[in-house]
Amino acid sequence: MNHFKEAAKTWDTPQKKDRNLAIAQSIASHLKNDQSYKLMDFGCGTGLLAEALRKLVSIEKLVGVDPVEEMIQEFSAKFKDVPDAEGLSLNIETEELPGTQGEFDLVVSAMAFHHLQGPLVVLKKLKNHLSCDGKIFVVDLDQEDGSFHLEPQKMGVHHFGFSKEDRDLWCEKAGFKTVTHEAVFEISKNDRVYPVIMSVYSV
Template sequence: MGSEHFDEKAADWDSDPDKVARARDVARAVAANVPFGADARLLEYGAGTGLVTQALLGRVGQVTLADSSPGMRAVAQQKIADGALPPDARVWDLDLEHQTAPPGRFDLIVSSLVLHHVRTLRPVLEGLVSMLEPGGHLCVADLDAEDGSFHGHRHDFDGHDGFDRGDLSRSLEAAGLTDVVISDCTTILREGRPYSVFLATARKPVD
């Protein structure tokens, strides 16, 4: 997925109260649907400015934010400098559609409204699974299948028009995950139209 669109919006991203509220909704759903301890190693993939990670602070341990947008990563780095994110937080330049997953294991991986921007889902899911500790959880918040109007204003959008829940469940299982559960998470209102967002949770089996 190209980063230019997000580079342009990064500086003002957190000024949108709807984005902040949505991140909190996702964090609440993650905390309510999967078990993890206060020492859990968290990776937020496609983290943007790290809003979901911020909403999970105090419930997790070491945090890593990965994003392909230089603009978003710069904002996240500034948050670390300002104290809005922990001083030991890591910020990675990572696009699993085109890069091999780096070494490292995480107990919890969260991705919020990212995967519908991905053209080829399989390498991304397999990369995320490779970084999960056995017994760890992947949590994906994303759009339910829609008619293409959500990104109708983007002439360059070439991702998915949301996801069919059954199809995504099968993709998660094919990537090596088990215990897949998909439930309602939140709603995005765009130009007066509601778009539903689900949370998919899945576990990496213990070897």
């Protein structure tokens, strides 16, 4: 996690803001205008996705979860004037999320799942915190050849993106009713283009 500790203060670049805005617009296209949502941003980093989403849909409660304290400090600073916004520095792979089960209408996650050792186990844990008609939006790289991160080990990368088969299997094994997939962004890097896919899991 050292990489993210060091990166937290300078994380918010125009490129990352544009990416998260595009992702937020895709998420918002699945949501209702007349509903207010209880939202968890999982692997929130500094909170760029939640920040973009708040401009598009009504959020009545916001929780950011990330194991890196320095990221959560940036998240908390960003939302210091927002009532019912909270940053939690914890690792869901080794710790339990506090709070009651069924409390979130939405869990969103951008570019964090490839850092998890056990994405399926985490998805099951997150599902327990969803309301009865809740949704989880997992946004991450399509399966790639390992060239996206220059130093994958140093950056805590456990997966080179995910295939449609991976994402469909999680739906079945975690007991979601449906999953849909769509391409929401492309990251140009190392003279390559890496598609970013959004999978929407519904209970």
